[in-house]
Amino acid sequence: MEYRRLGKSGLKVSEIALGSWLTYGTVTERAQSIACVKEAYDEGINHFDCANVYGSEPHAAEKVLGEALAPYDRDSYVLTTKAFWPTGKGVNDRGLSRKHIFTQVEQSLRALNVEYVDIFYCHRYDAETDLEETLRALDDLVTQGKILYAGISEWQPNQIANGVRLQREFNLHKFAASQPVYNMLNRYIEHAVIPICDDAGIGQVVFSPLAQGILTGKYKRGQSAPEGSRGATDKVKAFVERSLSERNLAKVERLEGVAKEAGLSLAQLAIAWILRLDSISSALIGASKPEQVKENVKASGVKLDADTVEKIEEILA
Ligand code: NDP
DSSP states (O other): OOEEETTTTEEEEEEEOOOOOTTTTTBBHHHHHHHHHHOOOOOOOOOOEEETTOOTTHHHHHHHHHHHHHTTTGGGGGGEEESSSSSSSTTTTSSSSSHHHHHHHHHHHHHOOOSOOEEEEEOOOOOTTTHHHHHHHHHHHHHHHHHEEEEEEEOOHHHHHHHHHHHHHHTOEEEEOOOBBBBBBBBGGTTTHHHHHHHHHHHHEEOOHHHHHHHHTTTTTTOOOOSGGGGGOOOTHHHHHHTTOHHHHHHHHHHHHHHHHHSSSHHHHHHHHHHTTTTTEEEEOOSHHHHHHHHHHTTTTOOOHHHHHHHHHHHHO
């Protein structure tokens, strides 16, 4: 496993990270979830992602992830969580108010059974809370040592720019991480998000690098989703189905040829392609089985040659 700096921060993260959305605390059994985390840790992954709302109820995935990481030295891994989405029916059970952020950080620390998280993300932008209130709450949590770095997830470029400007103006702790979607089928961050974050020293921790499994080649045109896959699982299949277009599956078929020529699986090619950019700190994968982790980590350190990158560009154009 190779490691990269998280933006301009001093934190080193494995270039492949493991997340827990739609898997741990949701559909993947507890023992299997723990086995995936163990496989990841043993393969050198030191970067584990969660959120307060992942799992079948708030903090459910955090409890499983906390249990899975309990055997390891806390200093040896980087643990992240997030808040924004509703956790209950109360008027203050959502968003990025000082109250909700503080409440959620406390509950997340309890669920994960740790004293601090390394990165705390604002899971989306909250148009109802004054940005300065959110930034000051994050700054206080860093000062208290409950979070070490703050990050944003899927904020618009102008929202990131405003946040960075206010942090500079008020001399607050800066954002260290941005967590947007990025994969061969969704490249919107290349032209807007990445340049702003590069300027501000913010590293990208990109989610769904395999487009939720589509970029492994297991979903085929004209065939139903393979048994046991996310695309065939009632609670979660809607998330995959929206990207299972003819157009995307046709691209995947051609990409499989490129992967074969490069001597890689399609999943490995898709991850190595993401890691071609220096702005990416980690590609944040999900895994429902330890074998998937084993296969995907082999993308670390793979440098795609110019010819391969050009062929991929042609297919994605
Ligand atoms: P991926 O694109 O990596 O998809 C992961 C899924 O693909 C797995 O659960 C598995 O699904 C399948 N898969 C993975 N590897 C293989 C393989 N080698 N062969 C076959 N199938 C494979 O990422 P996710 O969409 O799961 O997102 C990753 C993480 O990013 C999340 O866990 C979460 O931490 C974070 N995230 C953050 C968001 C945000 O808003 N900030 C939003 C979404 C995700 P299966 O076996 O079930 O088919």
